Amino acid sequence: MDTPPVISTVNLVKIYQDGGVPVPAVRGVDLRVEPGEFVAIMGPSGSGKSTLVHMLGGLDVRTSGEIWLDGDRADTLGESAWALLRRRKIGFVFQFFNLVANMTVADNVELPALLAGASPREARERREQLLGALGLADRAGAAPAQLAGGEQQRVALARALANRPRLLLADEPTGNLDSRNTRDVLKLLGQVHRDGQTIVLVTHDARVAGLADRVVSLLDGQIVDDGALPVSRRRPRGGVGDVVELRG
Amino acid sequence: MRPFLLALLAKEPAHGYELKQALEQTFGSAYPSPNIGQIYVTLGRLEKDGLVRAVDVEQSNRPNKKVYYLTAAGREALDDWVDEPTEGPRVRDEFFMKLVLAPMTGIADRMALINRQRRHYLALMRDLNELAERTDPDNQVALLLIEGAMLHLQADLDWLERCQEDLS
Numbered sequence: 001m002d003t004p005p006v007i008s009t010v011n012l013v014k015i016y017q018d019g020g021v022p023v024p025a026v027r028g029v030d031l032r033v034e035p036g037e038f039v040a041i042m043g044p045s046g047s048g049k050s051t052l053v054h055m056l057g058g059l060d061v062r063t064s065g066e067i068w069l070d071g072d073r074a075d076t077l078g079e080s081a082w083a084l085l086r087r088r089k090i091g092f093v094f095q096f097f098n099l100v101a102n103m104t105v106a107d108n109v110e111l112p113a114l115l116a117g118a119s120p121r122e123a124r125e126r127r128e129q130l131l132g133a134l135g136l137a138d139r140a141g142a143a144p145a146q147l148a149g150g151e152q153q154r155v156a157l158a159r160a161l162a163n164r165p166r167l168l169l170a171d172e173p174t175g176n177l178d179s180r181n182t183r184d185v186l187k188l189l190g191q192v193h194r195d196g197q198t199i200v201l202v203t204h205d206a207r208v209a210g211l212a213d214r215v216v217s218l219l220d221g222q223i224v225d226d227g228a229l230p231v232s233r234r235r236p237r238g239g240v241g242d243v244v245e246l247r248g
Numbered sequence: 249m250r251p252f253l254l255a256l257l258a259k260e261p262a263h264g265y266e267l268k269q270a271l272e273q274t275f276g277s278a279y280p281s282p283n284i285g286q287i288y289v290t291l292g293r294l295e296k297d298g299l300v301r302a303v304d305v306e307q308s309n310r311p312n313k314k315v316y317y318l319t320a321a322g323r324e325a326l327d328d329w330v331d332e333p334t335e336g337p338r339v340r341d342e343f344f345m346k347l348v349l350a351p352m353t354g355i356a357d358r359m360a361l362i363n364r365q366r367r368h369y370l371a372l373m374r375d376l377n378e379l380a381e382r383t384d385p386d387n388q389v390a391l392l393l394i395e396g397a398m399l400h401l402q403a404d405l406d407w408l409e410r411c412q413e414d415l416s
């Protein structure tokens with residue numbers, strides 16, 4: 001039997017009510033993500049990117065339509081069933097971090113793995129590896145409030161990956177990073193993706209989107225483009241140098 | 249390539265192959281490696297214009313090689329090149345011309361053009377990501393060149409997004 005897609009949505013719709021005025025944020029999205037795929041979601045501000053990934057993670061309730069995760073219907077689940085599902089198979093990076101304020105960085109990252117039943121030793125090793133890869137090894141004992149925005153953001157990514165989740169959902173995970181820190185995040189994302197991690201990631205950052213297998217563009221809550229990145233014509237020559245020349 | 253060769257020769261006289269190597273070492277894979285033929289053609293033109301001069305150096309068991317050095321006129325041309333303001337990124341863009349003109353003639357749909365261009369830019373970005381990964385971390389010049397190209401691409405993508413919003 002074929003493995004079902006990690007994500008499949010059918011005519012997914014979200015309409016917010018803003019003081020009695022309906023605000024359609026997502027308007028009929030059909031999205032399929034296969035195991036191991038890395039999908040970047042792009043689009044202008046307000047096009048519904050966050051709303052879409054929040055629904056995929058059960059953090060926002062859909063107005064209509066269906067969400068299937070790993071072949072199981074998910075949009076009909078209640079809050080506690082969603083919480084369980086997230087703990088079991090979804091790592092989520094929010095646009096605005098959401099770290100637990102009164103826990104250290106190390107505990108923030110280890111918590112999801114511990115909740116999912118990892119041994120303290122496993123959780124610690126994974127945490128050390130992730131914080132190291134993101135250049136945060138020496139911040140392990142700090143509280144989130146003591147960190148710069150870009151550091152908190154990297155901690156949030158480490159936390160989301162701690163569990164080796166079936167699905168990583170990330171909303172602008174490099175929105176607050178300078179270029180060196182972005183490079184660390186790119187490296188880590190590239191690495192976990194090569195190891196088979198399925199990723200759905202909202203981003204304005206073309207460097208991040210350039211890592212994806214496929215880009216989905218949203219406009220006014222609808223998908224206006226969905227497709228693989230083409231293999232560039234210049235590639236076979238090995239030297240990508242002419243890419244730079246092209247910019248001249 | 250003319251000013252690059254002049255700049256390298258301002259540092260020290262060199263023969264064609266040394267110039268090729270110096271270009272490669274300086275820019276790494278971030279700059280297209282010129283073939284030796286192009287370099288000799290360019291040197292020939294510079295010589296004709298009086299900006300460089302060549303002397304034959306005898307070699308014991310090989311044919312003579314030509315070593316090039318900068319003339320006073322060459323030095324002046326180099327100074328002019330360095331001093332003059334440099335053109336910024338293009339203001340008129342061929343893609344923009346397509347975007348404006350194609351729909352008028354019914355050849356193409358704007359959204360389709362924008363979507364295809366976005367994928368193209370992102371594929372270039374992927375190549376640059378891979379190039380950055382393959383580049384020697386100590387080669388600052390090459391990495392800065394790549395980063396500059398990435399920032400330009402980012403601007404192009406942001407602008408495409410604007411086009412898509414405003415023209416839809």
Ligand SMILES: Nc1ncnc2c1ncn2[C@@H]1O[C@H](COP(=O)(O)OP(=O)(O)OP(=O)(O)O)[C@@H](O)[C@H]1O
Nearest residue numbers: 016017018023025044045046047048049050051052
């Ligand atoms: N809780 C809410 N109540 C009412 N309207 C909302 C709510 N959340 C989002 N919206 C509206 O839904 C639309 C989509 O918002 P969303 O946050 O998904 O956009 P986005 O693509 O993530 O934008 P950005 O790039 O700025 O993060 C916007 O018009 C927004 O104002």
Ligand SMILES: [Mg+2]
Nearest residue numbers: 049050051095
């Ligand atoms: Mg958002």
